[in-house]
Amino acid sequence: MALRPVMSGAAVIIGASGGIGGAFRTLLEEEGAFDQIHGFARxxxxxxxxxxxxxxxxAGAAAQIAAGPAPTLVLVATGLLHDGDRGPEKALRDLDPQWLARTYxxxxxxxMLVAKHVLPLMPRTGRTVFAALSARVGSISDNRLGGWHGYRASxxxxxxxxxxxxxEEKRRNDRSVVxxxxxxxxxxDLSRPFQANVPDGRLFDPERAAMQLLDVIEALKPANSGKLFDYQGEEIPF
Incomplete structure (x- = not known):
């Protein structure tokens, strides 16, 4: 894995204390392709x-970023699937408005609030990447099992x-990738309660997952902006 030379400036990782976010930070620091790396977490x-x-x-994090080199890579590596005894809904009877609101x-x-404050700091010219972790279960066309209502919908x-x-960003920078x-x-921790049925070879350690996604990011072109991609670089239809 080697990021393209154009990925200079600053890299920003939101969720840098998590498994994938922490691995992103470590790999980018080892790569040395950025002038500065910001890591933020709750x-x-x-x-x-x-x-x-x-x-x-x-907004405070954005002000700190703005004081240094312009960010050319922003990774939002956050997500909520369960918390304590509250997990994803298995059926309609499990819906709870407060949990749904928190999940959203x-x-x-x-x-999107990260984008609101950080995206305007990214250059108006040259290749930039703003990426957020999503999930295959968020694909409407790929939904065959149902359940997990709040997580899927969010x-x-x-x-x-x-x-x-x-x-919107394409109008500001036609070489941007979102x-x-x-x-x-x-x-x-996010997936740990649900790993029992994962096929052999399909449970990735955080470092491998981060490396795979950085490889995908490396290959992305402006024409790919606005889409969802898996860790192999395959587009997942919405």
């Missing part, structure tokens, strides 16, 4: 703290809003 203290439910913290706030609205909502964002990415099933 669990971080001080200037590197960010909470997708708190727009003021997102973290999975769909939060990444990731589908993220895909749609990122498509909108891609169209995409959602499906990392596969990764051995992190």
């Amino acid at each position: 669990s971080f203290d001080g200037a590197n703290h960010i909470d997708l439910l708190d727009e003021a913290s997102i 706030a973290v999975n769909a609205i939060g990444p 990731k589908a909502g993220l895909n749609m809003m990122m498509r909108n964002l891609a169209i 995409v959602t990415l499906h990392p596969g099933t990764v051995d992190t």
Whole structure:
């Protein structure tokens, strides 16, 4: 894996304390392709703290980014599937409006607020990439099992809003790439309760997952903007 030389400037990782986000940060630091790497997470203290439910913290992170080199790569590596004894809904009877609202706030609205504050800091010329982690289960056309109502719908909502964002950003920088990415099933806290049925060889450690996605990012072209891609670089229809 080697990022193209045009990926200079700054890289920004939202969710840098998580499995995939932390692996992104480590790999990019090892690669040395960026002048500066910013890592933000809800669990971080001080200037590197960010909470997708708190727009003021997102604006604060953006102000810190703006003080350095312009970001050319932004990775939003966040997501909410379960929390404590609250997990994804298996049936209609499990719907809870507060949990649905929180799921939407973290999975769909939060990444867009990051875009609202950080995307204007990205250059108006040259190749840039703004990517957010989505999921195959957010594909409406690929939904054959049902269930997981809030997670599926929030990731589908993220895909749609990122498509909108891609169209708008293209008017500002015609070489920009705005995409959602499906990392596969990764051995992190998010997937741990649901790993029992994962086929052999399809559960990825965070470093492998991050490396695969960086390879996908490397190959993306402006014509790919507004789409959802899996870890093999294959487009997943919405």
